[in-house]
Amino acid sequence: MRAVQVVELGGPEAIVVNDVAEPEAEGPFGPQVLVEVHAVGVSFPDLLLSRGEYQLKPEPPFTLGVDVAGVVRSAPEGSGLEPGQRVAAVGGYGGASEVAAFGTDSVFALPDRLSFDQGAALPMNYLTAQFALATRGHLQAGETVLVHGAAGGVGTATIQVAKGYGARTIAVTSTQEKAAYAKAAGADEAVLVEGFKDAVKELTDGRGVDVVMDVVGGDLMTDSLRSLAPLGRVLVVGFTQGAIPQVKVNRLLLNNTDVRGVGWGAYAMVRPGFMHDQWAELVPMMERGVIDPPVGATYALEDFGQALLDMDARKALGKLVVHVR
Ligand SMILES: NC(=O)c1ccc[n+]([C@@H]2O[C@H](COP(=O)([O-])OP(=O)(O)OC[C@H]3O[C@@H](n4cnc5c(N)ncnc54)[C@H](OP(=O)(O)O)[C@@H]3O)[C@@H](O)[C@H]2O)c1
Structure with a gap:
């Protein structure tokens, strides 16, 4: 599958799209949700990760992408998620790929009135x-x-x-x-x-x-x-x-x-259930239309680096979103 990767810590210009193996349903920390990603948000952590300046310092090559929206391919039993369900999800990095893996704590049902682009603008x-x-x-x-x-x-x-x-x-x-x-x-x-x-x-x-x-x-x-x-x-x-x-x-x-x-x-990632409680607080605002995430521009997967350069140049309006499929 295709994934937006940092292969050397050279900033947005050095980002490449690589062919990598799909994640497994059984991850290093146990069962995980596999999401077929439609849209991935572009964010400041991506910019810092591409330069090796973020608090998380994964060893290259690694895949960028913090926020995604897409469809559940598979989910652990008892997670409350079903294959085919529209979701938004968030992780430290690794979402900018055709299939991405997340812990059940960081995957959220996406209300029908919001598009995948808007879903990718939501979690973080x-x-x-x-x-x-x-x-x-x-x-x-x-x-x-x-x-x-x-x-x-x-x-x-x-x-x-x-x-x-x-x-x-x-x-x-x-x-x-x-x-x-x-x-x-x-x-x-x-x-x-x-x-x-x-x-x-x-x-x-x-x-x-x-x-x-x-x-x-x-x-x-x-x-x-x-x-x-x-x-x-x-x-x-x-x-x-x-x-x-x-x-x-x-x-x-x-x-x-x-x-x-x-x-x-730092607060949410170590408190199981906290992000789901937050999401539940926001869902009525999504349904009322008060939350209606503005997406300023969309890019092709190959242009993830350009999206980061635009953000760095202070050109971004709302959330910048990259289409994966
Ligand atoms: N603490 C947390 O938990 C947490 C969570 C998420 C994000 N963040 C941080 O929040 C910050 C904003 O993220 P974002 O996604 O909102 O970014 P963004 O969409 O690019 O917006 C940042 C805004 O900062 C202003 N800005 C002022 N000087 C700038 C400069 N030299 N370069 C770029 N922008 C400049 C710009 O507005 P004007 O041009 O109007 O001034 C720009 O619209 C990032 O530092 C991110 O890491 C923190």
């Missing part, structure tokens, strides 16, 4: 958004969430999950085109990153926001803290800008605010 970003907002952010209905990188994958997911929880959302983006994309994804308001603090104060009558979702890092942190209302929380999710910000903790006591780390994978 939406489960991260749910974990960030609910478990770490203690978001309440009626609160206001500011979302950095709001037109991206985690950004659009955060907008929709926050809406699902009855929050008001303010998108922050680098361009007007991305602002329009974030609004189309469901944001109530959108402001440009340049001068976002003042724009947010104006939109909130000087009060500030309750939660900041930050996937960008770098030099945004100080103004994010200044944008918080009393008891506000900054959720640290990623560092797409590259730099890791420092926090002067006196700012936290001045306004009774928090900076909270969000490591969804």
Whole structure:
């Protein structure tokens, strides 16, 4: 079968499509679900894995691909999954292939109203958004969430999950085109990153926001803290800008605010059943249409590397998805 592989840690340009053996129903850690993959999401971990810069460091050659959507080929007895069932699934890597294997804990029934492309946009970003907002952010209905990188994958997911929880959302983006994309994804308001603090104060009558979702890092942190209302929380999710910000903790006591780390994978992967509970929380939002993942562009399997280059060049709108079959 065909699989998108890293054979040397040379970044997106060095990625190849290889012919590899199909996975077995009995995996190294026991019985596993085999999924005939239709679509695979393109994500930041793929970019970092291709360069050997991710926290997981598999030995090349290995297959990329974190999120997939497709059809169950076979499933362990008692898993609740049936051959032929439409699913979305998530793993550390290895999904970008015609058939991929997953533990039962990380395979989810895909509601009929969502396409395979949308399914491939769902697991990592939406489960991260749910974990960030609910478990770490203690978001309440009626609160206001500011979302950095709001037109991206985690950004659009955060907008929709926050809406699902009855929050008001303010998108922050680098361009007007991305602002329009974030609004189309469901944001109530959108402001440009340049001068976002003042724009947010104006939109909130000087009060500030309750939660900041930050996937960008770098030099945004100080103004994010200044944008918080009393008891506000900054959720640290990623560092797409590259730099890791420092926090002067006196700012936290001045306004009774928090900076909270969000490591969804580290938490979810070691708690059996947790991801299924999260998915169950999101399914009603999918059925209501509040969760309707925006897919910015689709690519052929051979162009997985190009999709990563586009993401790295900050061109991605919503989730980028690669078609496998
Ligand atoms: N902690 C966790 O549990 C967790 C889980 C999933 C993902 N993540 C992390 O979240 C981050 C975002 O992932 P994503 O899938 O949403 O990525 P994405 O779709 O590419 O969106 C990231 C956004 O970051 C902004 N950005 C600012 N500076 C950038 C730069 N130099 N290069 C690229 N983008 C830049 C861009 O928005 P503007 O152009 O509008 O600024 C872009 O839309 C990644 O770092 C990922 O590893 C963390």
